[in-house]
Amino acid sequence: MSKATLTIDLDALVANWRALDALSSCETGAVVKADAYGLGLASVAPALARAGVRKFFVALAHEGALLREVLGPGPTIVVFGGHMAGDTTLIRDHDLTPLLNSADQMLRHTEALPGHAFGIQLDSGMNRLGMEPGEWAAVRDIALAQKPVLIMSHLACANTPDHEMNARQLRVFREMTDGVGVKRSLAATGGTLLGNAFHFGLTRPGIGLYGGQPFSNAKPVVTLDLPVIQTREVAQGETVGYGNAWTAPRASRIATVAAGYGDGLCGALAPGLLLYAGETPCPVVGKVSMDLITADVTDLTEVPEFLRVLSVQQGIDKLGALAGTTGYEILTTLGHRYERIYKT
Numbered sequence: 001m002s003k004a005t006l007t008i009d010l011d012a013l014v015a016n017w018r019a020l021d022a023l024s025s026c027e028t029g030a031v032v033k034a035d036a037y038g039l040g041l042a043s044v045a046p047a048l049a050r051a052g053v054r055k056f057f058v059a060l061a062h063e064g065a066l067l068r069e070v071l072g073p074g075p076t077i078v079v080f081g082g083h084m085a086g087d088t089t090l091i092r093d094h095d096l097t098p099l100l101n102s103a104d105q106m107l108r109h110t111e112a113l114p115g116h117a118f119g120i121q122l123d124s125g126m127n128r129l130g131m132e133p134g135e136w137a138a139v140r141d142i143a144l145a146q147k148p149v150l151i152m153s154h155l156a157c158a159n160t161p162d163h164e165m166n167a168r169q170l171r172v173f174r175e176m177t178d179g180v181g182v183k184r185s186l187a188a189t190g191g192t193l194l195g196n197a198f199h200f201g202l203t204r205p206g207i208g209l210y211g212g213q214p215f216s217n218a219k220p221v222v223t224l225d226l227p228v229i230q231t232r233e234v235a236q237g238e239t240v241g242y243g244n245a246w247t248a249p250r251a252s253r254i255a256t257v258a259a260g261y262g263d264g265l266c267g268a269l270a271p272g273l274l275l276y277a278g279e280t281p282c283p284v285v286g287k288v289s290m291d292l293i294t295a296d297v298t299d300l301t302e303v304p305e306f307l308r309v310l311s312v313q314q315g316i317d318k319l320g321a322l323a324g325t326t327g328y329e330i331l332t333t334l335g336h337r338y339e340r341i342y343k344t
């Protein structure tokens with residue numbers, strides 16, 4: 001094989017779900033939006049279903065429809081975006097559970113699909129999605145009379161455990177929902193780690209399943225190996241790549257590997273990014289191109305066929321930090337040119 005290869009360890013992913021599940025005494029769902037954080041819904045979701053996940057979360061009805069094709073009947077598929085105009089057929093035909101985010105969505109849902117399962121999303125302070133306290137107070141009795149299957153809200157700062165926002169949102173969520181007699185959910189990965197008070201009836205981790213922070217005990221799920229297309233010797237003072245961005249400080253050997261920002265390895269990763277030959281890190285030099293990356297392999301006795309860019313040594317959060325973003329964004333932008341291998 002000579003293609004850049006993304007290996008996804010489904011056993012590690014399932015182990016991460018089990019570890020997060022073990023942190024609470026309530027049900028644990030799984031968030032698989034954005035093609036399972038870029039790792040492939042069609043492989044990730046069945047592995048989680050086999051491990052016992054019964055509630056899956058997606059962002060869009062369209063994603064929910066794809067997921068239903070993958071999973072078949074049975075598991076609950078919850079749509080964060082709720083019941084959007086034009087989604088009624090998808091929601092009905094694929095048995096999706098929209099989280100109604102506003103009185104308008106509630107009206108749309110109950111008129112278009114009376115009796116069809118729904119949940120409610122409340123805004124406890126993030127100001128992104130969900131009904132605000134005033135709106136909720138106005139529709140609460142009507143909503144509860146129609147028996148929502150879930151009431152949830154989302155934490156803005158859960159990945160910063162000691163942020164005062166966490167306690168504030170917990171208080172608001174409880175004020176809005178204590179006594180409703182409906183299954184409640186507040187915690188994603190970060191909230192799951194904040195402890196029992198945040199768990200309610202259902203947690204819904206995403207990033208922790210895929211090996212990302214803030215779940216520091218997560219097993220790494222992805223490795224990414226890039227094939228070396230060519231190596232060359234450059235003399236001291238020669239330059240490498242676009243814009244002559246790197247000048248060799250000594251006679252050097254340069255390896256050119258087949259992946260670049262067109263594959264989600266964005267320009268902001270260099271300098272700083274390392275490509276690993278086994279345990280040995282080789283610094284990326286020059287700019288990241290669309291399809292190519294160059295690394296200084298002068299100190300290797302032998303250049304392997306592949307250099308590794310994502311691994312235990314250098315995970316998604318390391319790349320996120322280098323690029324001024326997060327592991328979430330690294331994962332979901334990984335791109336579609338990789339050979340993907342699912343390890344079980």
Ligand SMILES: *Cc1c(COP(=O)(O)O)cnc(C)c1O
Pocket residue numbers: 031033080153154187188189190204205206207208
């Ligand atoms: C993405 C998302 C999650 C999962 O969050 P993680 O931090 O990846 O665990 C949970 N709930 C909502 C509403 C989300 O948008």
